[in-house]
Amino acid sequence: MSSVNSTPSHPSAFILTGVPGLEDAHIWISLPFFGMYIIAFLGNSIILYIIKTERSLHQPMYYFLSMLAVTDMVLSTSVSPKMLAIFWFHSNEIYFDSCLIQMFFVHCFSSTETGIFLAMAIDRYVAICNPLRHSVILSNPVIVRIGLVILVRGVLLISPLCFLLNRLPFCTNKVILHSYCEHMAVARLACADTIINTVYGLIVGFLVVGFDVTFIVLSYFRILRVVFRLPTRAARIKALSTCGSHICVILAFYIPALFTFFTHRFHHSVPLYIHIIVANLYLLVPPMFNPIVYGVKTKQIHCRILAMFHFKRIK
Template sequence: MQETPFCLRVGHLPSYSMSDSNTTDFTNPSTFILLGIPGLEGAHVWISIPFCAMYAIAVLGNSTILFIVKRETSLHVPMYYFLCMLSVTDLVLSTSTLPKMLSIFWFHSREIDFSACLTQMYFIHCFSVMESGIFVAMALDRYVAICHPLRHSTILTNPVVAKISLAVVLRSGMLTLPFPFLARRWPYCTTNIIPQSYCEHIAVVKLACADIHISSYYGLFVVFSVIGLDVSFIAVSYTQILWAIFHLPTKEARLKTFGTCGSHLCVILAFYIPALFSFLTHRFGHNVPLHFHVLIANMYILVPPMLNPIIYGVRTKRIRGRLLQLFTHKGT
């Protein structure tokens, strides 16, 4: 493989052959090269500092939630089951990208094996779809808890929660399974340079020297079916929730419930807006600077795993109380 120069200008990525022959098709190239954040190579070390801090907060926060919920049997209820699923999803999503990203920033370790790239691609998209499904499940739980509080325990029983969780996992696994298989079938014969910090589906298949309309259309189908259906369901749920909040008897109860739902909505928006922006920019945002697009794509991977344990965990009274008890007990 040729030695690849990395002082590349944004939007001017030259073609590098993966062998001495430019005419040979490679169904499975040996490696890809991840550029990190093109155009900001000189600032990679500085960019890595907030990225590393966000990853550390995500790992610590989500691990703490899992530990507390497992330890406290009083938290073994639907809301906290879904919260644990969200924590596991965030841990997998961030861990599948951040270690490699930091190795690019710190050690210039830009090469990634073809199979490892496809594996990373699957994990990123699978757990992104899973996170969207968990937000829907949590919106359902909040709807039942606020709009039908007396029936909450009879509607969301443990078997029902298990079925919802299984449906979320199966949907994400099956919808995203074609991504790596489609990417593997294309020939790659012009360049192996991915102008990204991780192996995103459309960024990889764009390197193929073949008609990739199947991959592109399937990606559109997954995004608009998942985001369209999930956001619609969440919007309907929170519309009903807000209607119920405005009919609560006291102002204090309204403000308390609205504050909790407002925090949840902020987390949901922090997940969907960067994800949709990154997806649409890949296809239609030709005038968006590449470094800005890559930064937004990284925020979509980093920010929700960091925010979720803070919003859903620290601001949840029962988890906050158990956490304070844990530290108080250790202090004494």
Template sequence: MQETPFCLRTGHLLPYSMSDSNTTDFTNPSTFILQGIPGLEMAHVWISIPFCTMYAIAVLGNFTILFIVKREPSLHEPMYYFLCMLAVSDLVVSTSIVPKMLSIFWFNSREIDFSACLTQLYFIHCFSAMESGIFVAMALDRYVAICDPLRHSTILTNPVVAKIGLAIMLRGIILILPFPFLARRWPYCKTNIIPHSYCEHIAVVKLACADVSISSYYSLSVAFLVMGLDVFFIAMSYIQILRAIFSLPTKDAQLKTFGTCGSHLFIILVSYFPALFSFLTHRFGHNVPLHFHILIANVYVLMPPMLHPIIYGVRTKQIWDRLLQLLTHKGT
């Protein structure tokens, strides 16, 4: 029976078939070969169009969020600081993946240096872990703002927000640091072909001609530690938030208060639901082709960075008003 490795970033299991790869004997290749989306090579150019569009929107939208928050003193609050952290995380994750992916799709440039592959691997997983932590911080901000509004400014002060941001960053850096170090120590003598469009952690280490159980078990442990605990804390926060909302005296007050955190809740669903969908698809859809799993993995890392600035820009009145003010001023 073919062994299936674990995938941290998307929270699901991806079947990497070694039967489709070359089995040339070599040791520690200087480069890897990224296949793109196996089975859909003829459609790479067409697939690149929506991916390139999503990336362009993500870059433009997230830089716009950073610019507006920096320019507008009234937005120098915890909610918008966390939003800026999310924008930076989105920019790093998407930029770590898309340029190389498009070079594969457009120019058939499949080679990637061994060290560059491990660097890409690290940045993807590190900032993905940070992003999950930012969601927890944003849930905490909404919890304090709704359940204890009078103390919000005294609880979430700028130093506290800075410490939360530092803790989120250090957690991602430290937890993901073993990934590239473990991957570098394995001998690679099976193949240098990665059946993926980017250097996903287990897709790389499964090419090693050694027992990579340490990498597999560690990545699974990190997935449960990061995703599992973060989802738990977010769920607990929103349970308390919903209880506070339903205890309000009028329907209008309930709807207005729920609207203040509705965009954040939607963002969380958009970010975590594809991971759950991919996991269930793998567990119960054993005949699903490999290219479908790779497409889901790509959409999962590209769609949230595109949607985050759109949803927050539309749903957050202060950001939307400031953007319209800047556009109107430039147009006059």
């Protein structure tokens, strides 16, 4: 460990505490987190494999689902290995550059995930409200461009957070009260004014979430108007079932995400260990939950999974 230096500079490394106040329970906390990570990684890998190998699933909805699966794997892998190393091996130290890289991946792919939710909502809107032109409007080149725009947006919006942190001087306190390098948790250790970091973080959060949620809500408002005008009850149930899994996935992501976002800035009434646990669940529950929901609720994927495991049992 580097020696303490009173001169403001970048520390060679930070110390991550894991879950502050629950250090004695780290081994027990790690078990469900490890289980969620394994389920998330395997579940999303299976989703990607099925979509790649099943030609009938080469459609816009499943291309966006593939993007979501990759994003979920990156998000959960960005934090889980280091977090489990803290819980199991007391490997609390993380290099300054590694901390910035982890922070970039966490925030960039969180932004990417919310963008993919918007793209999936638009896909459902076109499929239900304008089904005859669905394949024309959302052609393969258009889908690729949408994916690139979502990723580039995340990179362009989150990169300044890393540069803003890199320009800050840090003093003797190197202990991050968190299990991964979250932007505001790191910024609080600086011995300089961090108002620019705080304001920019708020602006990015409100821009990304505000923009995406607004258009997701508008898309589903239009979808519901069309659905309730369908002539038969069976058609309405089928259309609502198609959107139901997407709505569940969106809520599983945004509820803990918003809780984490606001408690980092107005956290005085929330116990720190509660905030840290929810912040970890925010990066593990949706990646675990998404393949389960789509595997159960999407008939094509559900049947393909059953066929795959049935074939393995026969062999």
